[in-house]
Amino acid sequence: MDRGGCQMSGGGGGGGGPGPGPGLGPDRAGMITLEDLESFSEDQLSDSGNGSLEEEGETMEEDEDQDRLLHYWQDVARGHQVEVSQDMAEPIQQLTSNNQGRSHREAVPFTLLGRKDKCGELLYEKRHYEKGHWACITMREDTYEQSICYGFMRIMRYICQQNSSGDYLGMTLPIVTVVRTDQDRSVISHDVTVAYYLPAEHQAQPPRPHDPGIAVELWPAAVVYSRPFGGPTNEATIMDQISAMAELLDSAALCVHDSFIVAGYTNPAHSNRQNEIWFLERR
Known part of the structure; x- marks a missing residue:
């Protein structure tokens, strides 16, 4: 697995992740x-x-x-x-x-730097995320939805005791996926990275995953432009959201142009899913 391909920096690394062969089975x-x-x-x-x-x-x-x-x-x-x-x-x-019975999950922490509204509607927010440890796995399936499903299920096993601590680690939100496109933002890669932010109590000493396809990485601090959207996440909707966000941003040229993040806050099968598209500011 390309250890650099998971980071919240938009940096490349498309083809190194485990495909549908060894390790998935x-x-x-x-x-x-x-x-x-x-x-x-x-x-x-x-x-x-x-x-x-x-x-x-x-x-x-x-x-x-x-x-x-x-x-x-x-x-x-x-x-x-x-x-x-x-x-x-x-x-x-x-x-x-x-x-069961918990009303919320631990949120990935960030600092709000600003927001842009139009007629009372939020267009996007500018946020700063501190560096932190994420567990991530890169999948290559036939569709984006398949990749996030299979990736999340392997991450779930890591959360549920298949780690060096032997303990349940706890859920955080959002679960993010890193998607990559060509230079023209017209074609989405089949290599999709699914990532889970470790809860605060595990940030200093992250438990090691039993699954060799999962890497725990220290992602660098990042400035993110975030725009909410609802509904399903597939190749078509993601490309539409990327195009819409690029048109809204005054500083789109300052962002990474071929790597983006989809942040998911609700179940993929839910009829009113809550998602965000993230553009990453160049460092």
């Missing part, structure tokens, strides 16, 4: 994120049995909960033409049990 997974799990009601998550507190009964109930959650993910993923493998049952269960 049978553990590809589906296009579900945290919000899907939180849509469960207590009735859906609880067993309809007698609720025995004996050790054997508890084990059976935990196994049944895992099966229900896995089947739910598989059902939703099937609608997106992806599969969730059986070995995702434990990470799904961990993510659910650690996040």
Whole structure:
């Protein structure tokens, strides 16, 4: 994997990431994120049995909960033409049990430098992000959506104990993807980097991932121009958002012109997704 290709600096590194061959194999997974799990009601998550507190009964109930959650993910993923493998049952269960009832996630910290509005509508914000550790993986799939799905699921395993600390690390938002285009911004590369910002408690000593395809990198500080948009994220909508942002920016020439970031705040299957397109100011 091209260790330089993940950084929040827009710098190249397209072809070095793991493709759909070695390292991906049978553990590809589906296009579900945290919000899907939180849509469960207590009735859906609880067993309809007698609720025995004996050790054997508890084990059976935990196994049944895992099966229900896995089947739910598989059902939703099937609608997106992806599969969730059986070995995702434990990470799904961990993510659910650690996040139920939480109203928010830790946000990636930034300083607002300015904003531009028109008739009361936000056009874009200018932000400063401090340097920080991100876990990232570069994927190359047939579509952008497939790449972010498979990449996020591998990142999720890292979050859910498949790391050197053996602990659940906690969720942060947004999950970002780095997309690259040609010089004319007319063609998007199939190499997509999915990245997760480590929570504050893990920034000083980031746990190492078990997955060799995931790199934990110290991304440099960056100035970002951010514009919100809703709806799905695919090649067409991303290119439209890049074009729209370029027209709005007074200083577009000062930004990296062939590498951009899509920041996602909600589940990709949600009907009213909350996203941002980020332009990176040249350093």
